[in-house]
Amino acid sequence: MSILVNESTKVLIQGITGSFGARHAHLSLAYGTQVVAGVTPGKGGQFFENTVPIFNGVAEAVRETGATASAIFVPPPFAADAILEAADAGVELIVAITEGIPVMDMMRVKEALRGLPCRLIGPNCPGLVTPGPVSYTHLTLPTKRI
Secondary structure (H helix, E strand, O other): OOOOOOOOOOEEEEOOOOHHHHHHHHHHHHOOOOEEEEEOOOOOOOEEOOOEEEEOOHHHHHHHHOOOEEEEOOOHHHHHHHHHHHHHOOOOEEEEOOOOOOHHHHHHHHHHHOOOOOEEEOOOOOOOEEOOOOOOEEOOOOOOOO
8 A cells, every 4th residue: 555645745735715725725734734835826925824825836835845745626627737737846746636627638637747756646536545543644634633
C-alpha cells in the first residue's frame, strides 16, 4: 500500500476562496492538515482565516511555502488548467475534487502529464485520507487527531 499524504504533507488549495474550497479548507485546518497556501487568481496577498496566505498562482505558492500537494476546488471549465498549473509548478500530488470536467479537457491533461514527476488523483475525487496511529491526514475529508 502506498501512503500519499501524511502529517508532514504541505497542502495548497486551489480555489480556496470559493464556497466549496473554503468549506473544505476550514475543515482541513480544524483537523490538523498542514494547509500552507491557497490559490485564487486576483486575491493574492489576502489570508484565509487570518492564517493561510493566498497567492495569485500555484508557482508562487509552491516557491514561497514548499507545498507538495494540491487539492483542486475550481469550476469544471477551469479545472484542467488548474491541474496543469499545479503540474507545471512541480506539485508532486494533485487531487482534483472537481466533477464534470469535460472529457476532452482531461484527455489533454492526461497527455500533458505523461512523463512528468507528479501524480493525479481524480477528477471527481472525494479526497484522500491516511489513517495512522498518531493522527489522520487528509486533503479534503475531515478526520480527527487521536
